[in-house]
Amino acid sequence: MTFGDTDDLALVSLRFCGKEGLLCYFTTLTSASFMMNYVIQPLAQASDDLAGEDATALLKEVRERCLSGLSSELSDQLHVLPMKLGRGYAALFAEGARDCLLVDVKELVTRSVEEPTSQNVIRGPKEGFTESAATNMSLIRRRIVTDKLRFERYEIGEKTRTEVYLAYIEEEADEEVLRQVREQVRSCRMVSLFDSGSLESLFRPRGYWLFPTVYNSERPDSVCSCLLDKRIAVIVGGSPFVLIVPAIFRDFFQSPEDHYQWFLVGLFARLLRYVAFLLSLVVPSLYVAITSYHQELIPTILLTSIAAQREGIPFPAVIEILLMEAAFEILREAGTRMPRLVGQAISIAGALVLGEAAVQAGIVSNINVIVVALTVISSYVAPVYTFGSNIRIFRYGLILLASFTGLYGVILGCAVLMIHLSRMETFGVPYMSPLSRMLGGKTP
């Protein structure tokens, strides 16, 4: 056998219908009670009157009479055996039979459906996707009751053989997009695939990698509304984040909650997110540009206040901002990775030492702390976490530009981003649509 002497391979010899048999399976992919109740017991109780016949015919008989509730197949190809066993099948060999009977006995411990952790809503369904692709498909299927809903199965990863499902609604989803997605998934060569995040780069348009073009969600309601909106979902086994293509700029500012509330509240929240996006992008660079080059733009009293606070600060405004931003980035990274138990210690060190004490020690000014805090908080307003974290990178670019060219640099940087955004296309859809619709592009 190719499995060597791995400990979890069970080789159970048993006697059924008067013949010697061998049952082999992985104990780690099923449970003992399941095997006992649904496989071994029916086999042992099988009446002996089946005996005496041809062994292959016997296996067929056993499959139909004893194991009819389980999905099973007869196979004489031994080379598929290792793969089947790895998928949670049990193989039953019978004395004198050329074929073996493969029975699906997979029973895995999975996380139950819980509330999503990274995309919260106050009002709306609280179910979130789990790591099990089957559960995820079931969450979608139970929401969209139509005979047109399709799941297509693929496998990605030489070693992991991760199951990947394309979900779409036939006749709704764009055939051309569907063809491209299929092609990408089929031609994908990877050694391993553990999360849908690694798959995102597949669907990225060539040469445009600054902004995400794949939406991800761990909320079934959000995915279902996208499916009904003629898009395609990619479910990756082992990942609670379901990908949705094609995604445009607008999608990253929408939360499913917008539709569950009074429309004005939803509209307001959406506008707020755009404003917060702009704030988190340009506030620190505007601060640097204006206080170092364009003091005449600030009202006198505000400038007096800024000047009074910056009195005695040893660093130029750029260094000050970069210091605080870096400190915050480290805090944020530490906050995400650290064990939950030490969380309080970090927040005390962060809030007190870096914020309050730095101001009192005269290393940074109050207004600088306000600018950085506003920026950081604004960047978390985006409903999709990855989008907010992308902006951070541009923010540093803009701060640097602002530090040596002032407002011209900020405007230049924003113009470059704008040009990039309006040139982007994902699966034939302009990224900035519907804003750029007048140029002849189609909208999803």
Added chain:
Amino acid sequence: MKGVRWLWTGLTLAAACALLSGCWDLTEVNRSALLTGVAVEPGKNGRHRVTFEVLNAAGAMPSQGQGSGVPTVLYTVEGNSIADTASRLNENVERLMMPSHVRVIVIDERTARKGLNAFIDLVQRSRYVREDVLLLIAKDVPASDMLQVLSPGGIYASWKIQSQVENFRKEWGGVPLSRLFDYTQAILVEGRDLTLGAITVIGNVKANDKGRSFQSAIPQSNVKIAGAAVFRDDRLIGYLSIYETRILNLIRGELEQTGVAFPLPNHEGHASVRVNRAHTHVRVAMKNGLPYIRLRIEGEGQLNSLDADLPVHKVEGFQALEQALSEYMREQTLQMIGRVQRQYGVDVFGFGEHLYRHRYREFQPIRKEWNALFAKAKVEASVKFVITGSELKNRSIRKQQ
């Protein structure tokens, strides 16, 4: 691979930009100081003596609690021109100057009598000085005294002056619009002469030296608004009181609101009216070679106080008050115009401008001698003020019993 090359190109370009630009015009806020006010007066040997008010940011923001001390520091430089003194400011001051936040430019009356153009030119050329900086004339006292008046609470002199002038103009109309923009307009426009706000100081400025102004509830010295300064071209020729300035604003249509106290008939004391709206229709025509000016002044207000027991719960009472008010305003207006005609002989009202706009052909031949003609002009005024209410009471409370 392509992405990596792109990244390197980008980084190289960014580094080149950063290194080549060298931040040549970078000004750190904490290494520079704001220039907030300028006072110009004559110096020795015909030179200019310019006082600069430089903000000490920590002192001007006492709530920050970091620094203390005076909000502003005054530096005086003498030089052949204002530009000369301004460029030599670092002779005395340790920080870079940011001239973009100048609020007030105070001009000594001795300088103003010689003409303003020479140094307004500097102010107009500079891209840093804003169009809404206040130009004021210091009446009776040296201009630099204005900037020496301190008030508690971190309010420095130029801030105080600006806010005081602005509020007084809006609330009462006792000072004309006096921004750099208004100066430019008045100089360029045909048939109107320049007026600027005039301020003076009461009390003893030198008392501030010992910081006593902060300890006492009664200010040792204070800036007071003196009305308007009247110019012929760009030379100062005299002043108008705040009451006359109010009429000037009324005729120009720039009076936002005011309070008028007028005598009641039969010497029964005074009544006062808060005027919320006032407007003047001007008609200027040439008759027999002289301008004939007709004014129709209309206004609306609320009765504030009333000394006598007039029946203001009836229409007749209001009508009597309206008539008294209108008559009083008519007298004031005619008197004021008459004084300007006789004493200064310059058209500060813009009657010539009106003629220029409405009857250009008639104005064109007389534009050179307009001020002389204005001095001889016949003026008529009809005034109609309406009193729309008497606030919470009608008749005075003691009479109601």
